Amino acid sequence: MNIFVDRTLCDNHGQCAISAPDVFRMNTEGILEYDEVVDDALHNDVEDAIDVCPVQAIFILNEG
Amino acid sequence: MSTVAPAPYFDISDSTFAMHSEAVRAARSQSWFARTNYGVAVLRYNEVSHLLKDQRLKQGSAQWPEHNGVHGGLFFDWWTENLLVLEGEDHHRIRRLVNPAFSPRHIEPLIVRFEALAEELVNNFVADGHCEFVRDFAEPYATRVLCILLGIPETEWPTIARLASTVGLALGVHIKRDLEQVEAALAELYAYAEALIVDRRAAPGDDFITRLVVANRDGDSLSDAELRNAIVLLIFGGMDTTRNQLGLALQSFVHNPEQWDLLGQRPDLGRKAVDEVLRTNPTTTWVTREAVADFTYNDLFIAGGTTVHLFTQVSGTDPLAFPDPEMNLLGEHAPHYGFGGGVHHCLGHFVAKADMGVALPLLARRLRNVRIDGVEEWMPDSGNTGPVRLPLSFTPAP
Numbered sequence: 233m234n235i236f237v238d239r240t241l242c243d244n245h246g247q248c249a250i251s252a253p254d255v256f257r258m259n260t261e262g263i264l265e266y267d268e269v270v271d272d273a274l275h276n277d278v279e280d281a282i283d284v285c286p287v288q289a290i291f292i293l294n295e296g
Numbered sequence: 297m298s299t300v301a302p303a304p305y306f307d308i309s310d311s312t313f314a315m316h317s318e319a320v321r322a323a324r325s326q327s328w329f330a331r332t333n334y335g336v337a338v339l340r341y342n343e344v345s346h347l348l349k350d351q352r353l354k355q356g357s358a359q360w361p362e363h364n365g366v367h368g369g370l371f372f373d374w375w376t377e378n379l380l381v382l383e384g385e386d387h388h389r390i391r392r393l394v395n396p397a398f399s400p401r402h403i404e405p406l407i408v409r410f411e412a413l414a415e416e417l418v419n420n421f422v423a424d425g426h427c428e429f430v431r432d433f434a435e436p437y438a439t440r441v442l443c444i445l446l447g448i449p450e451t452e453w454p455t456i457a458r459l460a461s462t463v464g465l466a467l468g469v470h471i472k473r474d475l476e477q478v479e480a481a482l483a484e485l486y487a488y489a490e491a492l493i494v495d496r497r498a499a500p501g502d503d504f505i506t507r508l509v510v511a512n513r514d515g516d517s518l519s520d521a522e523l524r525n526a527i528v529l530l531i532f533g534g535m536d537t538t539r540n541q542l543g544l545a546l547q548s549f550v551h552n553p554e555q556w557d558l559l560g561q562r563p564d565l566g567r568k569a570v571d572e573v574l575r576t577n578p579t580t581t582w583v584t585r586e587a588v589a590d591f592t593y594n595d596l597f598i599a600g601g602t603t604v605h606l607f608t609q610v611s612g613t614d615p616l617a618f619p620d621p622e623m624n625l626l627g628e629h630a631p632h633y634g635f636g637g638g639v640h641h642c643l644g645h646f647v648a649k650a651d652m653g654v655a656l657p658l659l660a661r662r663l664r665n666v667r668i669d670g671v672e673e674w675m676p677d678s679g680n681t682g683p684v685r686l687p688l689s690f691t692p693a694p
Contacts, residue, residue, distance in 0.1 A: 280396055
């Protein structure tokens, strides 16, 4: 599946990196880095990350 | 030789210290930080936004009981094992397990019940044309919302309110004096939580506690003690904050009557109203962090162990980030930090936005021309604040 984070909304809280650490990471500057193409096996983790995001900035573009 | 003006200084435990004051605004225009009797206070928006999420700082309340001479016992054990103060993987593991229960998809279906509750409470006093807002609305609403969420009979709300407020005394400066009643209340809350856990294990339902009980991630789940601690944290963290924030919201709207009129006509602005109140008049007037090790930020050396207070209200109205900082339900503003931020961002924020987001427009529609009428009583301005007593007059509306 393909993931999109709306950077105009993202405030780099890092909650997604707690929920789905295989997909989302905070770099040493505290800025989000993420994989845009993700294995469907991580679907539940990504759903948790989408739900928990305080600014609701994460979207699944298409299911694989 | 260059000279640097000394940073402003505040005694933040002085009872006359006020966040909404000319002294604090003047300090904010002079410097991004102030020195205080408890470490550094950060005054401006950009710096608060960065430091709130900076990994070189950790949550700053872990040592609270020890700093106040409490080195063991029921409260100490609960405090040092709760999500608020845990760090690193210990924190992340619990957060991963409890987060899904707070998902917006589970909270949205409860909104009709929150709205019906708000209507019921308003109907009890609206015809009088006056009320004591904390007693008549904010406290029963905040507590009964928790009862709805937890599946506790709503008739038990006075007990829950009393227990939550009593445990809350542990965050006051008289923690040691109050410890005996704090621990008695905590023991009662434990009994509530343990009964809920036993009940839902025996008869799982489609409800919040069941979701916590069955939460499982890669074979890992919450132990009974972790479940109990999380439920008690929810009651402890969800009641006072919501009650206080509703009172602060009314204070803000009394001073912005045109915004109150607008909200009464536009219930779709309910969540924007919550955001604007949290930005300009939050109950949590600062968020506490502690430096993990020595570091330098913006040329300021911060020694490991230093307490760093991030002033949410002061930074949320910083003219450098908000050229027109007044509350404006139709304005476009940068995100506020009334729910804190970073890895410790408020767990219950979707619940708070949902419950206050339906209550405020309903109050705005039914309580017209609202004004303060009588003697107000307020908590101190530092830490978590709000009205203890807020007498209001208004013109009733259907």
